Amino acid sequence: MYHAEEPREVSLTIPIVPNMEMAATHTAEAVLRLMRFSSDQIDEVKHALIEACINAFEHSESREGNVYIKFFIDREQLTLTIQDFGAGFETDCVPRPSLVRKLAGSEPKRGWGLVMMESLMDDVHIDSGPQGTRIVMIKKRLEETAE
Amino acid sequence: MYHAEEPREVSLTIPIVPNMEMAATHTAEAVLRLMRFSSDQIDEVKHALIEACINAFEHSESREGNVYIKFFIDREQLTLTIQDFGAGFETDCVPRPSLVRKLAGSEPKRGWGLVMMESLMDDVHIDSGPQGTRIVMIKKRLEETAE
Amino acid sequence: MNSSFAIAVRKDPQGRFAVVITDGYINNLGGEKIGEAAHRLIAEGYTRIIINLEKSTVINSIGISVLIEIIEKMEETHGRLAFCHLTRTIQKTFTMMGLVQYASVFETENDAVLGVLADA
Amino acid sequence: MNSSFAIAVRKDPQGRFAVVITDGYINNLGGEKIGEAAHRLIAEGYTRIIINLEKSTVINSIGISVLIEIIEKMEETHGRLAFCHLTRTIQKTFTMMGLVQYASVFETENDAVLGVLADA
Ligand SMILES: Nc1ncnc2c1ncn2[C@@H]1O[C@H](COP(=O)(O)OP(=O)(O)O)[C@@H](O)[C@H]1O
Numbered sequence: 001m002y003h004a005e006e007p008r009e010v011s012l013t014i015p016i017v018p019n020m021e022m023a024a025t026h027t028a029e030a031v032l033r034l035m036r037f038s039s040d041q042i043d044e045v046k047h048a049l050i051e052a053c054i055n056a057f058e059h060s061e062s063r064e065g066n067v068y069i070k071f072f073i074d075r076e077q078l079t080l081t082i083q084d085f086g087a088g089f090e091t092d093c094v095p096r097p098s099l100v101r102k103l104a105g106s107e108p109k110r111g112w113g114l115v116m117m118e119s120l121m122d123d124v125h126i127d128s129g130p131q132g133t134r135i136v137m138i139k140k141r142l143e144e145t146a147e
Numbered sequence: 148m149y150h151a152e153e154p155r156e157v158s159l160t161i162p163i164v165p166n167m168e169m170a171a172t173h174t175a176e177a178v179l180r181l182m183r184f185s186s187d188q189i190d191e192v193k194h195a196l197i198e199a200c201i202n203a204f205e206h207s208e209s210r211e212g213n214v215y216i217k218f219f220i221d222r223e224q225l226t227l228t229i230q231d232f233g234a235g236f237e238t239d240c241v242p243r244p245s246l247v248r249k250l251a252g253s254e255p256k257r258g259w260g261l262v263m264m265e266s267l268m269d270d271v272h273i274d275s276g277p278q279g280t281r282i283v284m285i286k287k288r289l290e291e292t293a294e
Numbered sequence: 295m296n297s298s299f300a301i302a303v304r305k306d307p308q309g310r311f312a313v314v315i316t317d318g319y320i321n322n323l324g325g326e327k328i329g330e331a332a333h334r335l336i337a338e339g340y341t342r343i344i345i346n347l348e349k350s351t352v353i354n355s356i357g358i359s360v361l362i363e364i365i366e367k368m369e370e371t372h373g374r375l376a377f378c379h380l381t382r383t384i385q386k387t388f389t390m391m392g393l394v395q396y397a398s399v400f401e402t403e404n405d406a407v408l409g410v411l412a413d414a
Numbered sequence: 415m416n417s418s419f420a421i422a423v424r425k426d427p428q429g430r431f432a433v434v435i436t437d438g439y440i441n442n443l444g445g446e447k448i449g450e451a452a453h454r455l456i457a458e459g460y461t462r463i464i465i466n467l468e469k470s471t472v473i474n475s476i477g478i479s480v481l482i483e484i485i486e487k488m489e490e491t492h493g494r495l496a497f498c499h500l501t502r503t504i505q506k507t508f509t510m511m512g513l514v515q516y517a518s519v520f521e522t523e524n525d526a527v528l529g530v531l532a533d534a
């Protein structure tokens with residue numbers, strides 16, 4: 001059986017193709033189940049992963065056309081990175097979405113991806129620039145499952 | 148929606164950890180479903196993939212500890228490669244399993260992996276040597292799904 | 295598992311409410327289908343709509359943005375929107391977004407029906 | 415989806431046959447559990463055993479090799495082994511291996527029961 005002490009890495013590279021984020025969620029589900037994360041945690045990771053993937057699909061303008069995903073699992077946590085070699089963006093210039101303003105019609109309905117990642121993961125760090133975007137997200141193991 | 152004309156590649160790297168072949172089958176299932184392979188074909192690919200993975204897990208003696216899987220999908224077929232950087236083996240020296248001999252107790256019960264791959268895929272090619280083992284398997288699209 | 299999405303609509307025989315039952319991944323396409331169904335119901339005069347997500351355990355932010363459009367439309371007609379059978383992740387997300395201030399969330403479809411009919 | 419595996423055994427009240435019902439991935443561990451259950455039944459004197467794979471849609475060659483051990487044991491006691499609810503892939507594999515020459519394959523558990531009791 002798996003022992004949580006040993007760090008493990010799984011890498012997945014997917015092409016920018018509609019719905020290909022589903023390949024990522026299915027890989028995540030299988031890997032995190034083997035690594036004994038709880039169902040709720042797995043579900044949260046899957047949703048954060050979807051947001052990172054569809055952002056790369058929609059916004060990266062990557063010519064090279066792939067999204068690079070890495071799962072790094074150790075005793076304490078999952079570290080998940082999602083990287084594209086696209087155009088990047090100014091992380092400081094993304095406005096926080098407001099439902100009130102959206103319902104008032106004063107801002108577009110979209111724009112929930114980054115806040116979803118932040119809400120579902122324990123930590124989210126974004127590195128973005130002309131060389132592309134790399135998101136590093138962390139999900140800590142629940143106490144019980146770390147034992 | 149996906150158009151079968153464009154070739155697509157998905158790569159997955161998994162560590163040698165018991166049951167980690169499940170991550171590979173779940174990735175395969177999601178990718179091949181998106182790429183419109185039939186359920187029966189997907190199931191056959193999953194079983195062939197399991198055999199290639201567990202062989203690498205059990206027999207490769209890889210120090211580096213990973214199995215490298217690539218799905219290459221085009222209009223005509225899936226080309227699936229499974230590679231390890233282990234010790235390799237003499238493909239010509241693997242005896243064909245015989246159920247009669249196994250039931251007579253004159254050969255070990257095990258030894259069905261390679262013939263399973265051959266039976267479930269349209270083509271299987273093994274390249275093995277001191278640098279490791281690389282299996283290339285092909286599953287052709289069924290006529291209807293290629294349209 | 296795959297990305298297919300289906301929708302069913304059930305209307306109260308007395309015309310008091312309608313239920314939109316989703317099945318599958320709510321991405322842009324799934325969201326659009328829900329939006330179309332809801333807008334049709336609103337056009338038919340329904341002011342109480344329940345969206346049953348029991349068979350949709352995965353949703354993305356593009357799909358969610360369509361739900362906001364539905365809320366916007368319902369606000370115009372002073373209607374009531376309710377959701378039922380949310381997974382914990384979806385509930386958490388709706389709460390984070392503030393969506394639960396504009397739509398009620400119920401465990402079961404039956405609870406949701408009673409909810410939208412209360413103080414009617 | 416995961417690698418958990420469970421097994422249940424159902425014995426004919428008249429002691430004529432027993433059914434081993436599997437649930438989950440039949441890998442080395444799953445195979446071992448099936449083997450243990452079958453060997454216990456053989457030790458108890460059962461000569462007709464049905465293995466119901468309805469809830470096991472994935473099997474690997476290590477798991478299959480355990481099934482061969484069961485066949486070997488059953489041959490010694492002139493017993494009858496039957497399988498039911500095989501997926502097409504598993505049926506194809508059993509056929510390729512020649513396993514269907516030593517064990518009967520049925521669609522349903524009921525068919526399998528009638529099968530192992532026929533010319534009994
Ligand atoms: N991988 C990426 N590459 C380029 N731009 C990105 C990327 N991810 C996010 N962005 C930018 O950040 C903005 C906010 O993203 P998000 O919160 O997910 O909302 P949405 O995708 O709905 O606009 C996007 O509109 C886009 O401008």
Ligand SMILES: Nc1ncnc2c1ncn2[C@@H]1O[C@H](COP(=O)(O)OP(=O)(O)O)[C@@H](O)[C@H]1O
Pocket residue numbers: 198202203205206207208231233234235236241257258259260261262280475
């Ligand atoms: N990736 C690999 N690395 C080294 N040896 C291998 C590899 N794959 C297969 N082999 C060799 O080929 C033999 C036959 O494999 P297989 O037909 O799958 O049966 P089994 O794994 O049950 O022995 C193995 O016993 C092993 O010696």
